[in-house]
Amino acid sequence: MGFRAILGPAMHDDLSSDPAGDAVGDAPGARAVPWWQTATGYQVYPRSFCDSDGDGIGDIPGITSKLDHLADLGIGFIWLSPVYASPMADNGYDIADYRAIAPEFGTLDDFDRLVAEAKARGIGIVMDLVVNHSSSEHAWFRSACQGRDAPFHDYYIWRDPAPDGGPPDGRRAAFGGSAWSFVAEVGQYYLHLFSPAQPDLNWQNPGLRAEIWDMMRWWLARGIAGFRMDVISLIGKDVDGGIDEEGPYLHGFLQEMHREVLAGRDLVSIGESWSVSPETALMYCGRDRHELDMVFQFAHVKEGWDPVHGKFRPKPFDLVAFKRVMFDWQAVMTNDGWNSLFLTNHDLPRQVSKYGDDGEYRVRSAKALATLLHLMKGTPFVYQGEEIGMTNATFTAISQFRDLEILGHHAESVAAGMSEAEFIAGANVNGRDNTRTPMQWTDAPGAGFTAGTPWIDINDNHVRINVAADRADPDGVFAHYRRLIALRREKRVISHGALTPWHEPHPQVMVYTRDLDGERVTMIANVSGEEVRFAPDPALVAQGVCLVHNVAPRDAVTSDLALAPWEAFALLSRADGTTPLAA
Numbered sequence: 266m267g268f269r270a271i272l273g274p275a276m277h278d279d280l281s282s283d284p285a286g287d288a289v290g291d292a293p294g295a296r297a298v299p300w301w302q303t304a305t306g307y308q309v310y311p312r313s314f315c316d317s318d319g320d321g322i323g324d325i326p327g328i329t330s331k332l333d334h335l336a337d338l339g340i341g342f343i344w345l346s347p348v349y350a351s352p353m354a355d356n357g358y359d360i361a362d363y364r365a366i367a368p369e370f371g372t373l374d375d376f377d378r379l380v381a382e383a384k385a386r387g388i389g390i391v392m393d394l395v396v397n398h399s400s401s402e403h404a405w406f407r408s409a410c411q412g413r414d415a416p417f418h419d420y421y422i423w424r425d426p427a428p429d430g431g432p433p434d435g436r437r438a439a440f441g442g443s444a445w446s447f448v449a450e451v452g453q454y455y456l457h458l459f460s461p462a463q464p465d466l467n468w469q470n471p472g473l474r475a476e477i478w479d480m481m482r483w484w485l486a487r488g489i490a491g492f493r494m495d496v497i498s499l500i501g502k503d504v505d506g507g508i509d510e511e512g513p514y515l516h517g518f519l520q521e522m523h524r525e526v527l528a529g530r531d532l533v534s535i536g537e538s539w540s541v542s543p544e545t546a547l548m549y550c551g552r553d554r555h556e557l558d559m560v561f562q563f564a565h566v567k568e569g570w571d572p573v574h575g576k577f578r579p580k581p582f583d584l585v586a587f588k589r590v591m592f593d594w595q596a597v598m599t600n601d602g603w604n605s606l607f608l609t610n611h612d613l614p615r616q617v618s619k620y621g622d623d624g625e626y627r628v629r630s631a632k633a634l635a636t637l638l639h640l641m642k643g644t645p646f647v648y649q650g651e652e653i654g655m656t657n658a659t660f661t662a663i664s665q666f667r668d669l670e671i672l673g674h675h676a677e678s679v680a681a682g683m684s685e686a687e688f689i690a691g692a693n694v695n696g697r698d699n700t701r702t703p704m705q706w707t708d709a710p711g712a713g714f715t716a717g718t719p720w721i722d723i724n725d726n727h728v729r730i731n732v733a734a735d736r737a738d739p740d741g742v743f744a745h746y747r748r749l750i751a752l753r754r755e756k757r758v759i760s761h762g763a764l765t766p767w768h769e770p771h772p773q774v775m776v777y778t779r780d781l782d783g784e785r786v787t788m789i790a791n792v793s794g795e796e797v798r799f800a801p802d803p804a805l806v807a808q809g810v811c812l813v814h815n816v817a818p819r820d821a822v823t824s825d826l827a828l829a830p831w832e833a834f835a836l837l838s839r840a841d842g843t844t845p846l847a848a
């Protein structure tokens with residue numbers, strides 16, 4: 266079966282219900298590829314996904330109850346943000362027991378049921394592995410604080426006070442304040458690169474590493490599909506020397522993890538890193554490195570931050586800079602390694618608000634952003650609610666925010682002279698809470714998320730923007746995502762074709778082609794709210810079949826295109842520009 270089966274008259278039919286075996290990727294003789302290279306991931310932020318018991322906090326039975334929604338979307342795995350026992354200083358990114366489930370999220374039985382029910386729908390569960398730091402409530406840390414000879418003292422990173430009794434150096438924590446806190450019983454400071462409730466673990470201690478390998482194997486034995494590794498670049502610190510990102514022991518530890526845990530298992534390993542660069546990326550995920558499968562990096566995100574004042578003073582979106590970053594990373598992974606593709610997650614603003622238009626062109630721009638991202642090479646990640654074009658919530662008072670990063674920086678920024686109004690405006694644009702508001706399932710009070718009082722305000726626009734309404738619309742955002750996700754699963758040129766950027770200096774239009782075995786996909790997106798008259802390079806002119814669109818189907822790239830605001834489409838043609846349908 267060639268693409269005719271997929272792209273014949275029924276080309277807008279539901280590809281995802283097409284049983285595997287008919288797809289190009291499964292054609293006889295095709296090279297076997299790892300499942301996570303054709304799958305799309307979906308991030309669930311458990312606290313805000315679905316509350317089954319009315320306490321205002323999402324939970325694991327709530328997630329299980331929504332698996333059919335995710336199966337319909339066509340995803341291959343869920344990246345589950347942390348569900349472990351935790352005091353929730355950072356909503357679970359502060360783990361007090363690595364082998365227990367937080368009671369507000371459910372039980373281990375609930376977890377096992379989620380894994381089984383997901384598996385029955387062809388969906389794997391990828392756990393969030395937060396091991397750069399534990400919670401300050403972890404038994405290890407409690408012991409460590411009892412004195413320098415306590416059994417777990419050396420599981421953490423300690424330094425003597427400076428001569429004046431203050432912190433050993435001026436290092437700042439990501440969530441505000443010093444990165445060092447004093448423990449009187451010990452007479453020393455411990456390191457916390459995030460909040461004081463998140464003490465950094467001492468990875469140079471082999472006992473600690475052995476505990477972690479064991480814990481990872483314990484979760485794998487429960488049937489999970491892999492790990493997303495929180496701030497993994499930070500584990501390689503030289504604890505007695507400089508405390509660097511991508512420190513000297515990083516790759517040795519990742520290779521040890523691979524040997525001890527990952528090797529020989531059918532799983533996916535995804536390393537989150539804010540510091541990885543095009544120069545270092547392949548050290549994590551190069552084929553011969555035996556470390557991780559892919560990096561989850563933020564170069565395109567940082568591009569939108571003020572170089573001096575950071576995320577709370579956002580820069581206007583610059584498409585040319587965005588394209589440069591995205592295409593650079595595509596180039597790095599041309600023959601080796603693998604990219605994650607995402608515009609948003611639980612730490613980042615809603616993409617339609619940040620990069621698109623969450624007013625007049627909300628639906629169309631949400632589809633345009635999905636199109637330009639999902640047709641690149643890599644594994645796309647959809648953050649909960651993105652598949653219906655959810656927008657950033659706007660808060661008006663600091664009392665509405667819950668995130669420790671926002672609250673920590675609020676105190677510091679206001680003390681440094683920033684006005685309350687400017688800070689709240691910045692937090693609404695680039696803060697983490699506006700993306701963490703509850704999933705909007707219905708227009709009911711509680712948005713179908715909870716029957717109780719939600720832990721954080723629900724976006725008022727849930728009366729308009731919700732899963733029920735969007736899914737009822739054949740031209741909704743969901744239908745578009747479903748189409749893109751199915752195309753990746755079924756068309757090898759999309760999962761694996763070589764990517765070539767075009768028209769890089771154009772300030773409004775993003776264009777790339779994907780080529781494989783004589784097939785070409787051309788993606789053209791108007792990343793602006795204005796109509797754009799655009800003359801594609803003559804090499805792009807082609808007849809073909811429209812794979813996906815958000816305005817009207819097009820069957821050609823002509824030498825003169827009038828692109829509607831936020832119009833995006835992809836054309837499948839032969840590499841010579843002729844249409845595959847004319848065969």
Ligand code: TEU
Pocket residue numbers: 355358359395439459495496539576611612670697
């Ligand atoms: O985030 C990594 C991280 O460095 C964030 O603090 C990031 O810099 C910030 O959100 C951007 O302003 C991971 C998790 O994704 C995040 O939720 C956790 O808070 C953090 O690690 C600590 O575990």
